[in-house]
Amino acid sequence: MHPGIGPGRMLGSPRPENAMRLIPAVALLASLLAIAGCIPVRDADRPIATHLVRSEQAATRLVVVLPGRADDLDALRGSGMAESIQGAWPDADVLLAELTLSYYMQGRAPERLHSEVIAPARERGAYREVWLVGASMGGMGVLLYDRLHPGEMDGLVLLAPYLGDRGLLRDIGDAGGIARWDAGPKQDVNADTWQREIWRHIQGWSRNPQQADRVWLAYGDRDRLRKAMPLLIPALPKDQVLVREGGHAWTVWSPAIGEVLRRADAKRGR
Template identity: 75%
Template sequence: MRHKPFALIALIALMLTLAGCLPPSDPSKTIPTLLVPAPQPAKRLVIVLPGRADGLPALRDSGMAAAIQGAWPDADVLFAELTLGYYMQGRAPERLHDEVVVPARQRGYREVWLAGASMGGMGVLLYDRLRPGEMDGLVLLAPYLGDRKLLREIGDAGGIAKWDAGPPQEVNDDTWQREIWRHIQKVSRDPAQSKRFWLAYGDKDRLRNAVPLLAPALPAEQVLVRDGGHTWTVWSPAIGEVLKQAEAKR
């Protein structure tokens, strides 16, 4: 993503900044991280990306680390404060790889998973689009997947399997949503790739309208719907369930 920043994300950023809702973020600096060590000798790592108004304190207090380590006691949890400023800069996936993933892999983990909520779920998809197949597992927690116009276009086409994305394009303001969905379509056609993805969301989530389009791209048993809305109180227990089910499938 080496092009101009996403206009829609920039607009959201401006609105949240004026409302005082954004965590401090300086994309000129290395992505801030917070490591929660595993209670047992660490063999795995789960990297967690924030929603649009979340920083490291919100991630720390979200219950995600306890839920992840309740399922996988041998997993370190690494919160990465990949906030809106990094996406607006236009190189979020590249920087996540260089500044967070590469140093983490140098620690010798057996597995590395990437999870994200809302905007962070979008970040998970952008990362996998940049480096497909690199992560051992990916968890989408009520991901933001674009505006209603594109969702309507995909729905009117008969779903992701029948949708014609058109020719591939470089990612910029005008194309990033379409390119995310192109990647989802590509994943849906490759069982080896789709089985790495898990989706969890609340039945009252404000972004749930995208789920009927996304869910068919993934194995049905890897889509979890739970009571609740767009909140960590849904996502944290859900990721614990996801990881327990993933372990049971091995």
């Protein structure tokens, strides 16, 4: 079972009345997905579950990892991500965060990720760097988080991120790419606007190389989301995009994260 992409109307930060209207539909969707056995369903009223993989030496860095749509905490533990991260950065604590679909559907995923996971982790450890990594739906979560807390993370790694519906992607392509696309007036993030606002944020990277320098992208050459990547790539430094053999799976992403982190250190002369 591979991590999947998010549904077409995923939520960012909807107004309370919008969220209230969506509760019955979300509950029904969650129930159906649970019955189908395809997606872990968690009670979004409960705190986000985490698992800390401590470094065997004094930790000076923290890497927070977000799951794909079909993943839970057990899947993250078995993905090989922590081992790959610590193979590249032996001084890194790895924090696996079970930010599943239900938290996005609630509409407060980036806020809760900050208050329940990242802020407490910063308080517990004296880290000189904190990185955020997400695969598939988790890559979308990384984008939502950086939009809400721009520049807070020292590094962002997008592993085959879900970037939105085909219609919007087609509009960006037809406009000549992210640099030429007109995002329109800035809006609050809700069920109707979150995809456009994510792309507005990406467009900001294309105009601010200092922010883009924090961002790395990796995906497989047979990944089912790969067709969206050429729209994202122009906003990033060319040497921070890794295309590897394989599909939409941890067997591609786990080795890639180690390579990303080693390259990041080499690029910074560490």
